[in-house]
Amino acid sequence: MIENIENLKEILRAKNIRLSHQRLKVLEYLAQNKTHPSVDEIYSELQKSIPSLSRTTIYNTLHMLKEAGLVNVLTIGDSEARYEIIAENHGHFKCTSCENIFDFSLSVEEIESSDLADFDIKERDVYFRGLCPDCLESDRKDSEK
Amino acid sequence: MIENIENLKEILRAKNIRLSHQRLKVLEYLAQNKTHPSVDEIYSELQKSIPSLSRTTIYNTLHMLKEAGLVNVLTIGDSEARYEIIAENHGHFKCTSCENIFDFSLSVEEIESSDLADFDIKERDVYFRGLCPDCLESDRKDSEK
DNA sequence: GTTCCTGCAAAAGCTTTGCAGAAGA
DNA sequence: TCTTCTGCAAAGCTTTTGCAGGAAC
Numbered sequence: 001m002i003e004n005i006e007n008l009k010e011i012l013r014a015k016n017i018r019l020s021h022q023r024l025k026v027l028e029y030l031a032q033n034k035t036h037p038s039v040d041e042i043y044s045e046l047q048k049s050i051p052s053l054s055r056t057t058i059y060n061t062l063h064m065l066k067e068a069g070l071v072n073v074l075t076i077g078d079s080e081a082r083y084e085i086i087a088e089n090h091g092h093f094k095c096t097s098c099e100n101i102f103d104f105s106l107s108v109e110e111i112e113s114s115d116l117a118d119f120d121i122k123e124r125d126v127y128f129r130g131l132c133p134d135c136l137e138s139d140r141k142d143s144e145k
Numbered sequence: 146m147i148e149n150i151e152n153l154k155e156i157l158r159a160k161n162i163r164l165s166h167q168r169l170k171v172l173e174y175l176a177q178n179k180t181h182p183s184v185d186e187i188y189s190e191l192q193k194s195i196p197s198l199s200r201t202t203i204y205n206t207l208h209m210l211k212e213a214g215l216v217n218v219l220t221i222g223d224s225e226a227r228y229e230i231i232a233e234n235h236g237h238f239k240c241t242s243c244e245n246i247f248d249f250s251l252s253v254e255e256i257e258s259s260d261l262a263d264f265d266i267k268e269r270d271v272y273f274r275g276l277c278p279d280c281l282e283s284d285r286k287d288s289e290k
Numbered sequence: 291g292t293t294c295c296t297g298c299a300a301a302a303g304c305t306t307t308g309c310a311g312a313a314g315a
Numbered sequence: 316t317c318t319t320c321t322g323c324a325a326a327g328c329t330t331t332t333g334c335a336g337g338a339a340c
Contacts, residue, residue, distance in 0.1 A: 018293090018294065018338085018339055018340075020295060020338070021338090022295085023295090039329080039330085054296070054297040054298070055297090055330090056296075056298080056330095056331085057297065059329095059330065059331075060297095061295095073222055075220050075221070075223070076220070077218060077220045079304095079328065080328080080329060080330090091258065093261060096267070103260075104260035105258055105260050106256065111236070111251065111255075111256060111271060113236065113249040113250055113251055114250075115247075115248075115250055116249050116273070118278040118281075119273075119275055119278060120276040121273050122241070123274040123275065124271075124272075124274075125270075125271070125274075126270070126272075127270040127272065128261070128266050128268065128269050129266075130264055130266040130267035130268065131264065131267070133263040163313090163314055163315075163319065165319090166313090166314095184304080184305085185304090197321085198321090198322080199322040199323070200304095201305095201307090201321075201322055202321055202322065204304095204305065204306075205320075205321080205322095206320095224304065224329095225303080225304060225305095226304085226305090
C-alpha cells in the first residue's frame, strides 16, 4: 500500500532523493489527509510542528514529489492548486458551493478515443463540478423559507 | 450551429446582454479560432483592430460569456486559463511540450459513477496530458542524433 | 566534506477591483 | 436619458526565483 510512510521513504531513497524532515512531514500529511489540500492548508498545519517552515519549501517539496510520481496536482478551475497522494484511478468532483473535492470511482482506461491513437497519453484527469449532497440540501432548505 | 455569429448575437439579446463592439469581437474571435486561446492571445489579436482595448474588458467579457453559457474555461494544470466556445462533448488533450490543446471526441455522458448518485453534476471535463504526435516525432529525431 | 535543501525576501504572472468617462438601448 | 460597459491604475493572490546559511549523507 503506497500510503504507508515506510514505503514512501523507500521510493524516495530508491530515487536518491534526500529524506529531509520537511519532505517526510509533507508526505505524511498527504498520506493521512485525503482532503486534496492546498499549499496553504499544508503549510498552516505543518507550521504548528515546524515553526520555521516556509511556503517555498512546500512548493519545492510538492514539485519534487510530483516529479517523483508520488503526488497528483489538481487544478479544477481554481485559483490554487490542490494535491493528493497518487491513488487508484478515480475522478474528482468539486462542489462549486463548499469548494470541497470528492473522489469517485472510475476506470480512466475505459475513456479512450480513436482520435488519440497517435498521442502519448501520460496523465488522465476527469473533473466534474456541481453541487454536493450537503449543499443541495442547504439550497433546498433555503428555498423553503 | 452555435458558431454562427448571428446566432450568438441572438442568444445574447435574448438574455438582455448588450452587444458592445468589444464583446462581439471576442465572440467572433472564439467562434473563428478553435485554438483554446488565453486571455493574452485574444487581447493581442483584438488590440490590432481596437487599439484602446484593455485586458480587463477581455476578462469581463469572458466571465459574462461563461455566465451566459456560451464559453467554457479550461484550466489544465496551467498558469493561465484558456477559453473556447461551447461545443459538442469532447475531451481535451494538452501537450506538455508544445502546450497546444487538442480536442478529442468523447461522450461524457458515458462517464458515470454510482458514487455520484446524490450529486448534481453541472460540468464535466476530461483532461489528458502527454505528447502530441508532432512532439513525439521531434523527440524521436532528437534521440537519433 | 560535499552536495543538496531550506527559508527569507523580492519579483513575477495572472486575475480582480474601484472608479470616472464613454457607449449602448 | 438611464443604465451598463470600458479601460486605466492599483491591488490581490498564488507561485517562482535567487541566494546565504544549514541539514543530509
